[in-house]
Amino acid sequence: xxxxxxxxxxxxxxxxxxxxxxxxxxxxxxxxxxxxxxxxxxxxxxxxxxxxxxxxxxxxxxxxxxxxxxxxxxxxxxxxxxxxxxxxxxxxxxxxxxxxxxxxxxxxxxxxxxxxxxxxxxxxxxxxxxxxxxxxxxxxxxxxxxxxxxxxxxxxxxxxxxxxxxxxxxxxxxxxxxxxxxxxxxxxxxxxxxxxxxxxxxxxxxxxxxxxxxxxxxxxxxxxxxxxxxxxxxxxxxxxxxxxxxxxxxxxxxxxxxxxxxxxxxxxxxxxxxxxxxxxxxxxxxxxxxxxxxxxxxxxxxxxxxxxxxxxxxxxxxxxxxxxxxxxxxxxxxxxxxxxxxxxxxxxxxxxxxxxxxxxxxxxxxxxxx
Ligand code: TXA
Ligand code: MG
Numbered sequence: 256x257x258x259x260x261x262x263x264x265x266x267x268x269x270x271x272x273x274x275x276x277x278x279x280x281x282x283x284x285x286x287x288x289x290x291x292x293x294x295x296x297x298x299x300x301x302x303x304x305x306x307x308x309x310x311x312x313x314x315x316x317x318x319x320x321x322x323x324x325x326x327x328x329x330x331x332x333x334x335x336x337x338x339x340x341x342x343x344x345x346x347x348x349x350x351x352x353x354x355x356x357x358x359x360x361x362x363x364x365x366x367x368x369x370x371x372x373x374x375x376x377x378x379x380x381x382x383x384x385x386x387x388x389x390x391x392x393x394x395x396x397x398x399x400x401x402x403x404x405x406x407x408x409x410x411x412x413x414x415x416x417x418x419x420x421x422x423x424x425x426x427x428x429x430x431x432x433x434x435x436x437x438x439x440x441x442x443x444x445x446x447x448x449x450x451x452x453x454x455x456x457x458x459x460x461x462x463x464x465x466x467x468x469x470x471x472x473x474x475x476x477x478x479x480x481x482x483x484x485x486x487x488x489x490x491x492x493x494x495x496x497x498x499x500x501x502x503x504x505x506x507x508x509x510x511x512x513x514x515x516x517x518x519x520x521x522x523x524x525x526x527x528x529x530x531x532x533x534x535x536x537x538x539x540x541x542x543x544x545x546x547x548x549x550x551x552x553x554x555x556x557x558x559x560x561x562x563x564x565x566x567x568x569x570x571x572x573x574x575x576x577x578x579x580x581x582x583x584x585x586x587x588x589x590x591x592x593x594x595x596x597x598x599x600x601x602x603x604x605x606x607x608x609x610x611x612x613x614x615x616x617x618x619x620x621x622x623x624x625x
Contacts, residue, residue: 259285259442262428265400273441274407281306283438285417285431287445289398290360290453290471291580292425293322293414294435297381304383304413310438313420318385319413320362320392320454324405326353329365329393332411335378336367336391348459348482355480358397360454360471364390384413394454400445416453417442423510423580423618426451430584451577452610463487469610471576488609510618512583514547514594518619521552522600529555531625537595538563545590549582550597551575564591568598572607579611583618600624 263269265287276282277295281302284295294311296303298321308315323329329345337343345353349363369387373379385391396402405412416424419434428444435442455470457477463485466474477483517537521528528534538546538557547564548554559565566582569575575598586594596615603612616622 259432259436259440262444263441265443265445269441269443270400270403270407273404273443276441277303277404277408277410277412282440283307283310284404285425285428285435285439285442286401286404286414287398287428287443287448288322288396288401288414289448290396290450291448292417292428292431292442293401293412294417294431294439295322295404295412295414297408298322298384298411298413299377299379299381301381301383304381307413307415308383310435311415311418311420313415315383316386317415318388318392319383319415320394320456321380321384322394322396322401322405322412322414324358324395324402326395328405328411329395331378332380332391332393333365333367335373335376336371336380338368338371342366346459348464351482352457352459352477352480353395356472356476357395358402359395360397360450361477362392362394362454362456364456364458364460364467365393366460367391378411380411381413390458390460392456398445398448400443404443421509421511423512423583424453425584426577426580430581433584447577447581449577451580452614455610457483457486459483469613471610473572473607474609475606488606510580510583510614512587512591512594512618514586514591516583516594516596516615516619516621518615518622519595519597520600520603520622520624521597522624524599524601526625527555528552528597528625529557533623533625534595537593544592546593546595547586547589547591548595548597549586550595551599551602552597564589568596572602572605572611575602575611579615 273284417431425431426448450471455472456468465487551568602608
């Protein structure tokens with residue numbers, strides 16, 4: 256495979272080139288969306304979808320999200336992947352959600368028949384997309400580059416986040432290049448992703464509807480939509496329990512930089528967390544290797560030095576979401592060995608903070624409440 260430039264700017268020519276790659280069997284492209292960068296391939300081609308799993312080193316039982324750029328494409332997907340024509344409709348429950356938030360950072364589960372094998376219908380999804388589940392996650396991104404790519408290729412695009420499996424999701428083209436250079440021929444560089452965190456994944460096919468992954472669209476917003484008022488948001492899926500795994504992606508190690516990550520949660524707003532023994536110990540444990548404070552709460556008495564990196568995580572949910580993956584990746588670049596992520600309990604208690612605790616909680620090997 257030809258290696259991409261670190262920066263293939265979004266020009267008409269590069270978009271055409273990318274769309275052409277998508278329409279070729281096996282062809283993959285890195286592209287921006289409003290959430291994170293995607294690793295895109297044709298959702299209706301087995302070679303392309305197989306290559307996505309290979310390039311990311313992704314377990315095959317973690318299904319892909321299919322990206323569309325028009326409602327007509329959704330209708331075509333439903334029709335082509337449903338045996339019974341009378342059932343081939345957009346589920347009613349989703350209509351107000353779609354109306355309000357598409358295009359945008361929310362993905363929805365749509366029923367499909369796994370037995371379909373109609374070689375004559377070009378919209379039959381590759382079996383690799385869902386790994387034989389009877390649902391497929393569909394997303395209509397708002398990012399103009401993503402939409403142009405889907406529309407130009409005239410193909411639904413299967414796209415996981417464009418990182419190597421287990422690594423933090425990419426929010427800049429350089430992150431994609433770092434993980435996938437030599438494995439894909441083109442990365443469209445659309446700059447920073449506005450949101451910086453993946454789409455919210457919703458299952459409206461069960462009653463009440465459930466949240467499968469907190470993400471770019473806030474839970475508070477979703478709960479305002481008729482039919483979603485009682486959205487179930489518990490994500491307490493334990494890795495080695497007998498509970499069924501509700502969304503396959505939740506059971507894997509995720510978002511992890513090379514460094515040891517500690518998520519430090521300040522439970523008492525009045526205390527100076529930086530004077531605590533726990534932080535003192537972690538920072539001084541080994542002065543010959545690099546540590547980092549990535550903090551919502553300033554840095555107290557700590558000053559930056561050769562072995563101590565200080566970075567502001569942000570102070571609003573939106574800022575933290577925007578910054579977190581980029582900062583985790585930067586710490587790897589700086590060869591930091593130990594990252595202390597310092598957040599306020601109130602950020603995490605805010606329902607909108609669920610996506611942050613979910614991602615940072617997975618990135619961290621330890622949570623420390625102070
Ligand atoms: O914002 C996003 O959604 C990004 C950009 C590129 O659009 N894509 C993304 O894809 O985050 P990925 O593959 O990294 O995450 C897909 C998530 C996983 O947690 C997966 O388990 C879940 O969606 N998922 C996909 N299809 C599913 C299905 N049929 N049932 C349950 N969960 C599903
Ligand atoms: Mg991902």
